[in-house]
Amino acid sequence: MSQRWVLHADMDAFYASIEQRDNPELRGKPVIVGANSPRGVVSAASYEARNFGVRSAMPGFRARELCPQGIFVGGDMQKYSAVSRQVRQVFEEFTPEVQPLALDEAFLDVTGSLGLFGSPRELAHALKQRILEETRLVVSVGLGPNKLVAKIACTQSKPDGLLVIEAEQVEAFLRPLPVRRLWGVGPVLGETLARYGIHTMGDLSDYDPSWLEQLLGRRAHELQAMARGEDTRPVESQRAPKSYGEENTFERDVVERDRVSAALTAHSESVAARMRKDHFAGRTVTLRAKLARRRGVRAGRTSADAEPVYPLISRSRTLPNATADGALIRRTVLELWDELALAEPVRLLGVSVSKLERQAAEQLDLFAPRPELRGVTQPSTDGARGARLGGALDAIRERFGDSAIRRAVEAPHKITHSSQIKAGAEAPLVREERRTRVVELDEADEPQEQCD
Numbered sequence: 001m002s003q004r005w006v007l008h009a010d011m012d013a014f015y016a017s018i019e020q021r022d023n024p025e026l027r028g029k030p031v032i033v034g035a036n037s038p039r040g041v042v043s044a045a046s047y048e049a050r051n052f053g054v055r056s057a058m059p060g061f062r063a064r065e066l067c068p069q070g071i072f073v074g075g076d077m078q079k080y081s082a083v084s085r086q087v088r089q090v091f092e093e094f095t096p097e098v099q100p101l102a103l104d105e106a107f108l109d110v111t112g113s114l115g116l117f118g119s120p121r122e123l124a125h126a127l128k129q130r131i132l133e134e135t136r137l138v139v140s141v142g143l144g145p146n147k148l149v150a151k152i153a154c155t156q157s158k159p160d161g162l163l164v165i166e167a168e169q170v171e172a173f174l175r176p177l178p179v180r181r182l183w184g185v186g187p188v189l190g191e192t193l194a195r196y197g198i199h200t201m202g203d204l205s206d207y208d209p210s211w212l213e214q215l216l217g218r219r220a221h222e223l224q225a226m227a228r229g230e231d232t233r234p235v236e237s238q239r240a241p242k243s244y245g246e247e248n249t250f251e252r253d254v255v256e257r258d259r260v261s262a263a264l265t266a267h268s269e270s271v272a273a274r275m276r277k278d279h280f281a282g283r284t285v286t287l288r289a290k291l292a293r294r295r296g297v298r299a300g301r302t303s304a305d306a307e308p309v310y311p312l313i314s315r316s317r318t319l320p321n322a323t324a325d326g327a328l329i330r331r332t333v334l335e336l337w338d339e340l341a342l343a344e345p346v347r348l349l350g351v352s353v354s355k356l357e358r359q360a361a362e363q364l365d366l367f368a369p370r371p372e373l374r375g376v377t378q379p380s381t382d383g384a385r386g387a388r389l390g391g392a393l394d395a396i397r398e399r400f401g402d403s404a405i406r407r408a409v410e411a412p413h414k415i416t417h418s419s420q421i422k423a424g425a426e427a428p429l430v431r432e433e434r435r436t437r438v439v440e441l442d443e444a445d446e447p448q449e450q451c452d
Contacts, residue, residue, distance in 0.1 A: 009154070012137075013045065015044035016044045016049070019031055019075075030049035030070045047159055052067035141161070141163075153165050181201070202227075241278070246267045246350065253345035255342075269326035272324050285352075286315070286351070288351075288352070289342065
């Protein structure tokens, strides 16, 4: 039986590289995307900035301390998404088995494509060349017998690298690497393992299985198998999302309910619109709130990486029926907020919807007959009707612009700011929005968004 070959492709410093490509004055300079406000977070950093220790997800103030000569740019998600689509089209020239992980990276199962290129290395070289021709950007590539090895090989090859690991080379390749390279081993678990003398994948692979099970429980067997390079996960080209979410960090801490309501309204409508676009509805609505008062420091790889910790509170409610109705999602998160009854300010608010169900596309009808109400004073909570109304609003906005129509429950000043952010403009109330379409938990104890 021939060896399976999985390729992991990761665009180098994707957002920052696009900015350098489109602005010759930025080439060769430390470019930092995002973090252009006091509470901003780095979305991406060029390799020139990384030489100073700047990395994605780092607070902006820390990036400025490490790289005072850094050039901060606001970013343009619409442009980055367009380039991402170009990259995806190139991937599909090599195989239909493509599993995107983010805008800038994907797994490709190229086992069936090798006959067209001669060898894994020749295929990878051809892919890198096509990406360069189509986008004028570079991509790093790792190939191996499974997803785990391919991703680690890609990381080891950066920047602009190409690393091929044959099946018989896997053990020697993995053994000396830090255990933190494994999926699911974040800072907390990494520190726990280090206390027991487990620093490398070789240490983990050799550790007594019974003792490891006492330490880690059911995760022990899985982690030891990964440390040996065993990974049977398929490349899933038709993966469905697990949740949709959006959150923002405020420029100033917020406690007033009208501002909270405005933020939650904008997020609820945005999440609902994205779900409708992908023909999904969800049953579980989650509110996330990060408190403004710092409660300590999170340890990093080094003392310089240490970051302040702000408590994150999460509350969820599962609805009887799946919905993509922004008004219903908004009502639910506002009820969750009121139940929290927080007496202190928050710095971040987020809304997400999970337990998704795929919905069939249907004809939009803004003026469909209104269903009978149970009482004249009670508003309709018909989620299906709300989703149909939302779909009609989506179509109107797409044709005539975001400001053409909105629900009466939306707060106008907040919607303006939300729209400005999506367009890359400055907004006095909100610092940034994060959009998520979660499909897999990778490489951390909890979900994180990284841009390499």
